[in-house]
Amino acid sequence: MQTEALSDAAQLTVRPLHEHFAAEVTGFDMRKPQPPEIQKALRDLFARYSVLVFRDQRVTDEEQVAFTRIFGDLEGTTFSVAHSHPYVYQLSNIDENGEVLKPDTTKRLFLEVNARWHTDSSYRPIPAKGSLLSGREVPEGEGETAFCSMRVGWQTLPDEMRRRVEGLKAVHNYAYSISLFDPDGAGVTQDELATVPPVVHPMVRTHPDTGEKNLYVSGHIERVVGLPEAEGRALAEELIEWCARPGYVYEHHWRPFDAVLWDNRCALHRATAIPLTQRRIMHRTTIAGEGPVT
Numbered sequence: 001m002q003t004e005a006l007s008d009a010a011q012l013t014v015r016p017l018h019e020h021f022a023a024e025v026t027g028f029d030m031r032k033p034q035p036p037e038i039q040k041a042l043r044d045l046f047a048r049y050s051v052l053v054f055r056d057q058r059v060t061d062e063e064q065v066a067f068t069r070i071f072g073d074l075e076g077t078t079f080s081v082a083h084s085h086p087y088v089y090q091l092s093n094i095d096e097n098g099e100v101l102k103p104d105t106t107k108r109l110f111l112e113v114n115a116r117w118h119t120d121s122s123y124r125p126i127p128a129k130g131s132l133l134s135g136r137e138v139p140e141g142e143g144e145t146a147f148c149s150m151r152v153g154w155q156t157l158p159d160e161m162r163r164r165v166e167g168l169k170a171v172h173n174y175a176y177s178i179s180l181f182d183p184d185g186a187g188v189t190q191d192e193l194a195t196v197p198p199v200v201h202p203m204v205r206t207h208p209d210t211g212e213k214n215l216y217v218s219g220h221i222e223r224v225v226g227l228p229e230a231e232g233r234a235l236a237e238e239l240i241e242w243c244a245r246p247g248y249v250y251e252h253h254w255r256p257f258d259a260v261l262w263d264n265r266c267a268l269h270r271a272t273a274i275p276l277t278q279r280r281i282m283h284r285t286t287i288a289g290e291g292p293v294t
């Protein structure tokens with residue numbers, strides 16, 4: 001794939017990472033305030049590619065928060081099990097003694113919820129616009145993050161399936177997601193869960209920046225409105241697997257201080273197996289959504 005330079009922000013270089021979405025962007029320092037033309041170019045690239053990879057960005061939490069604000073207001077943290085800062089989740093496989101978490105520990109189960117394909121905060125009435133994940137300590141060869149595109153999923157969906165899905169709505173429920181891994185809540189308290197009751201979103205949405213339609217499905221879907229529970233879940237799984245079919249996934253292989261930004265409105269992601277011996281510490285900021293799913 002060709003490297004392309006942007007005419008309106010000449011110092012940025014863009015290297016597509018997949019035929020349909022995802023690009024690596026270099027030529028700026030995330031620790032510094034970005035001039036308006038760079039901010040605009042980054043927002044345009046975010047809308048175009050859905051997943052942006054930035055290398056060698058040794059940010060602090062405050063610098064990460066400031067950079068993330070280029071794309072919108074931030075969503076605050078809700079779940080204390082991974083709290084690092086009012087706007088930063090620390091997704092870490094290290095326990096309070098500095099040891100790698102053992103299997104079936106509460107905090108590990110919280111991380112493992114992210115092993116299912118999902119889009120962040122789809123269980124909120126106004127789901128997240130985007131997320132920025134900074135790799136502070138990254139393992140080699142495991143604990144990667146995979147992405148696929150719900151825009152491409154919709155564009156390539158057979159007509160018969162499009163007709164079946166368009167107009168359907170799904171119930172997204174974080175408590176359901178957690179229950180698949182830990183009936184005790186994986187460190188998420190009942191009070192915290194009470195702030196995110198089940199919500200209903202359409203299964204097809206229009207991207208507010210590009211005007212393009214995309215599927216909107218997530219591992220947080222508990223059922224589909226109007227369908228028997230098992231049938232609804234099977235349909236959601238089928239659509240997710242369609243988006244993530246072979247040839248349509250970009251798997252990011254982390255290097256230290258990579259940062260990856262993704263568009264939760266039209267991209268799905270999941271973590272591959274959380275390491276049992278190597279340290280993995282990622283810090284996530286979340287861009288708040290700008291309105292209900294339409």
Ligand SMILES: [Fe+2]
Nearest residue numbers: 114119120269
């Ligand atoms: Fe996630």
